[in-house]
Amino acid sequence: MSRISMEQVKHVAHLARLAITEEEAQQFQHQLDQMISFAEQLNELDTDQVNPTSHVLDMKNVMREDVAKPGLPVAEVVKNAPDSKEGYIRVPSIIE
Amino acid sequence: MSLFEQKVSELHERLHKKEISVTDLVDESYKRIGQVEDKVKAFLTLDEENARNQAKQLDDQIVKGENKGALFGMPIGVKDNIVTKNLRTTCASKILENFDPIYDATVVQKLQQAETVTIGKLNMDEFAMGSSNENSAYQATRNPWNTDYVPGGSSGGSAASVASGEVLFSLGSDTGGSIRQPAAYCGVVGLKPTYGRVSRFGLVAFASSLDQIGPITRTVEDNAYLLEAISGIDPMDSTSANVDVPSFVNSLTGDVRGLKIAVPKEYLGEGVGEEARNSVLEALKVLEGLGAKWEEVSLPHSKYALAAYYLLSSSEASANLSRFDGVRYGHRTDNAETLIEMYKQTRAEGFGDEVKRRIMLGTFSLSSGYYDAYYKKAQKVRTLIKKDFEDVFEKYDLIVGPTTPTPAFKIGEKVDDPLTMYANDILTIPVNLAGVPGISVPCGFGSNGLPLGLQMIGKHFDESTIYRAAHAFEQATDFHKQFPKL
Numbered sequence: 391m392s393r394i395s396m397e398q399v400k401h402v403a404h405l406a407r408l409a410i411t412e413e414e415a416q417q418f419q420h421q422l423d424q425m426i427s428f429a430e431q432l433n434e435l436d437t438d439q440v441n442p443t444s445h446v447l448d449m450k451n452v453m454r455e456d457v458a459k460p461g462l463p464v465a466e467v468v469k470n471a472p473d474s475k476e477g478y479i480r481v482p483s484i485i486e
Numbered sequence: 487m488s489l490f491e492q493k494v495s496e497l498h499e500r501l502h503k504k505e506i507s508v509t510d511l512v513d514e515s516y517k518r519i520g521q522v523e524d525k526v527k528a529f530l531t532l533d534e535e536n537a538r539n540q541a542k543q544l545d546d547q548i549v550k551g552e553n554k555g556a557l558f559g560m561p562i563g564v565k566d567n568i569v570t571k572n573l574r575t576t577c578a579s580k581i582l583e584n585f586d587p588i589y590d591a592t593v594v595q596k597l598q599q600a601e602t603v604t605i606g607k608l609n610m611d612e613f614a615m616g617s618s619n620e621n622s623a624y625q626a627t628r629n630p631w632n633t634d635y636v637p638g639g640s641s642g643g644s645a646a647s648v649a650s651g652e653v654l655f656s657l658g659s660d661t662g663g664s665i666r667q668p669a670a671y672c673g674v675v676g677l678k679p680t681y682g683r684v685s686r687f688g689l690v691a692f693a694s695s696l697d698q699i700g701p702i703t704r705t706v707e708d709n710a711y712l713l714e715a716i717s718g719i720d721p722m723d724s725t726s727a728n729v730d731v732p733s734f735v736n737s738l739t740g741d742v743r744g745l746k747i748a749v750p751k752e753y754l755g756e757g758v759g760e761e762a763r764n765s766v767l768e769a770l771k772v773l774e775g776l777g778a779k780w781e782e783v784s785l786p787h788s789k790y791a792l793a794a795y796y797l798l799s800s801s802e803a804s805a806n807l808s809r810f811d812g813v814r815y816g817h818r819t820d821n822a823e824t825l826i827e828m829y830k831q832t833r834a835e836g837f838g839d840e841v842k843r844r845i846m847l848g849t850f851s852l853s854s855g856y857y858d859a860y861y862k863k864a865q866k867v868r869t870l871i872k873k874d875f876e877d878v879f880e881k882y883d884l885i886v887g888p889t890t891p892t893p894a895f896k897i898g899e900k901v902d903d904p905l906t907m908y909a910n911d912i913l914t915i916p917v918n919l920a921g922v923p924g925i926s927v928p929c930g931f932g933s934n935g936l937p938l939g940l941q942m943i944g945k946h947f948d949e950s951t952i953y954r955a956a957h958a959f960e961q962a963t964d965f966h967k968q969f970p971k972l
Contacts, residue, residue: 394850398850399846402846402849402850402853403846404830405849405853406804406833406845406846406849407808407811407826407829407830407833408830408833408834408837408842408845408846409827409830409831409833409834410834410842414842418842418843418846421843421904422846422847422850424904424905425796425847425904425905426850426860428793428796428905429793429796429797429851429860429864431789431790431793432790432793432794432797432863432864432867433863434790435787435790435866435867435870437863437866437867437869437870440866440867440869440870441866441869442862442865442866442868442869443865443866443868443869443872444695444865445695445725446681446682446695446872446919446920446921446946447681447682447725447727447921447946449682449725449727452724452725454721462588462589466588467588467814469586469588470584470585470586470588470814470815470816471813471814471815472812472813472815472816472817472818473818479813479814481813481825481828482822482823482824482825482827482828483824483825484825
């Protein structure tokens with residue numbers, strides 16, 4: 391019995407913006423359950439007094455001077471877009 | 487004998503004596519690619535016309551008698567997750583099949599300043615997720631020592647191209663072992679620098695708190711030259727560190743007398759094969775013979791590294807890979823009416839199985855209600871793992887162990903089971919979590935005839951000590967003088 395329901399798998403796939411088939415959902419249910427069981431060995435460790443590490447070096451809020459610099463040329467930027475027109479990138483309509 | 491059996495320093499001297507030309511070096515590369523690429527399958531894209539034109543220009547400079555830097559004219563391969571302006575960069579993914587970058591990564595700009603010649607872009611596991619190159623959407627690179635075996639991954643193309651003599655050296659990237667593991671499997675030298683040593687600007691991000699670009703070479707000396715060329719703080723990467731870049735080549739003194747080596751018992755224990763263990767014990771004898779001292783130590787949280795790594799790296803990947811949505815670049819589906827459908831279908835069509843699996847795991851562990859239990863817990867365990875290393879480095883100069891638990895495995899042997907595949911990386915992953923530098927140097931062969939690697943791990947920003955010890959070991963052995971027969 392998986393501790394992750396099919397509904398949860400589908401919800402996560404929606405959050406990840408990933409279309410999945412029913413068959414894939416079942417596969418992910420099994421594999422996610424396996425990996426989460428594996429990850430739960432971390433609960434053997436008492437970490438109440440431990441600070442999380444998000445960055446290994448001792449640096450914080452690296453800033454640069456707030457000076458405007460030229461960006462990349464628009465023609466170059468849209469060159470790789472699947473659909474563009476007059477320097478804009480076109481997508482399916484957002485507002486109904 | 488292939489020109490690439492010589493070191494950078496030897497080739498440099500011969501270039502300046504005009505015994506050879508840059509064109510000869512570039513010819514050597516493409517000639518060898520013509521001979522063996524069918525078997526090795528290391529390259530995704532070749533840049534032959536540009537490389538040959540550049541070689542001619544560089545040769546003109548030599549004719550004029552100009553004095554050039556160490557890497558001038560040397561043919562290099564670049565992993566396909568490092569962006570190269572106007573040279574297709576795919577990350578071995580269908581989602582970037584026709585992606586044509588509009589700028590160069592900082593490391594590529596540095597290579598241009600050093601006047602190396604880029605031969606082409608190298609195969610990898612899709613978005614650097616994998617340990618065998620079987621996760622490439624295009625082809626499975628083969629191990630040059632035996633083409634039935636994997637080259638390792640994710641920088642499998644980078645390691646195989648160097649081992650097979652297609653290029654003199656290459657760049658890879660390492661998030662959990664992706665430089666060191668394929669270097670070990672292919673019998674070459676691969677270094678993951680300290681986190682922050684090399685700019686990540688233009689490296690397509692997998693797990694930003696772990697990723698580093700590093701050199702893969704035939705010899706330790708070449709490795710030191712290449713690292714020196716690509717290191718340094720970069721205003722375009724706020725995680726690059728403001729520390730001096732020493733002359734790594736000058737650290738290759740051959741002298742390791744009095745060097746204090748720690749050997750973690752966890753790196754020779756359960757899950758590590760006998761061949762890997764024995765080759766390390768032999769290597770320690772060699773280092774002892776050179777005047778180094780070693781003692782057994784403990785990195786007590788090692789066994790938790792793999793679980794912490796998969797939670798952290800997958801979480802970061804799920805965020806980083808959200809940029810591939812079919813809007814600004816890459817593949818876009820033809821089968822969607824609405825924007826959300828377009829995102830979902832594009833990503834379903836563009837990503838491979840392993841990438842989807844990790845995006846799912848990462849999204850789950852970052853999702854509401856699970857964040858503290860999984861992601862934050864893993865970050866706390868990361869602190870404990872980092873502290874393990876700090877404790878050992880209070881008393882020792884270097885940590886030594888195997889790079890991988892076994893030599894390379896056969897193609898197809900492990901693809902079905904993600905957790906078995908992940909176990910390849912148990913000895914390399916803690917190094918990324920701690921952010922310290924690590925190298926793999928050849929230290930023997932398994933009974934299957936495939937190479938084994940010795941891993942040496944140093945303190946933050948102390949690549950010099952790693953290079954000194956690795957070079958001394960290399961000079962005392964002849965593993966680096968053996969070449970695969972293709």
